[in-house]
Amino acid sequence: MEEKKQSFWVSLPGILTGLAALISAIVGLYIALQPNRQIPPNDQEKFRQNQDTTKQITDIPGPTPESLSKTEYSLPGDAIFHFRVIEVQGRNLTIEVDYRCNSQHGQKVMAGAWLKGVPSGYNPAFVSSHPEGTTQLQLSVNEAGTSEDIEIFLYEWGRPSEPFAKRTFPYQMHFD
Numbered sequence: 001m002e003e004k005k006q007s008f009w010v011s012l013p014g015i016l017t018g019l020a021a022l023i024s025a026i027v028g029l030y031i032a033l034q035p036n037r038q039i040p041p042n043d044q045e046k047f048r049q050n051q052d053t054t055k056q057i058t059d060i061p062g063p064t065p066e067s068l069s070k071t072e073y074s075l076p077g078d079a080i081f082h083f084r085v086i087e088v089q090g091r092n093l094t095i096e097v098d099y100r101c102n103s104q105h106g107q108k109v110m111a112g113a114w115l116k117g118v119p120s121g122y123n124p125a126f127v128s129s130h131p132e133g134t135t136q137l138q139l140s141v142n143e144a145g146t147s148e149d150i151e152i153f154l155y156e157w158g159r160p161s162e163p164f165a166k167r168t169f170p171y172q173m174h175f176d
Contacts (some may be wrong), residue, residue: 035141073155073164075102077131080152080167083113091175097152100132106166108157111135116168117148118175128153141175148172
């Protein structure tokens with residue numbers, strides 16, 4: 001008696017594997033062919049208003065940026081002055097931060113930021129110039145929601161739990 005060996009692809013596990021591969025390919029192709037999502041025209045005006053409001057809020061007279069940025073790890077001159085939103089794409093946000101830091105912190109100074117009110121993360125950025133300059137940060141929002149504030153901080157590389165300059169700015173933005 002001769003047994004015919006069936007191909008894997010005609011068995012139930014083979015059919016399910018092939019079907020999963022086909023669905024993955026179709027979804028991947030669909031995502032790859034989607035145009036870059038832009039801020040809808042209605043939201044662009046809200047975005048511009050949000051930027052204008054942020055600029056006005058950060059430029060009002062009052063306590064100095066040094067006193068507003070102070071932490072237990074601060075040295076004289078450490079400060080975060082302003083931030084600007086450069087780009088918003090979906091749940092990704094790029095900002096520029098104006099800062100000053102004491103040269104005693106060394107050459108490996110990093111910048112980071114969190115959005116309060118929504119779960120968010122950031123790509124740490126090396127601060128490129130001392131003692132004063134501007135750096136760009138990229139943040140990503142993990143879930144839909146509206147941010148309340150943005151907290152920006154400077155820290156020495158390897159010591160993110162010890163920020164030497166930290167400042168919170170009002171920043172409300174809805175993320176879908």
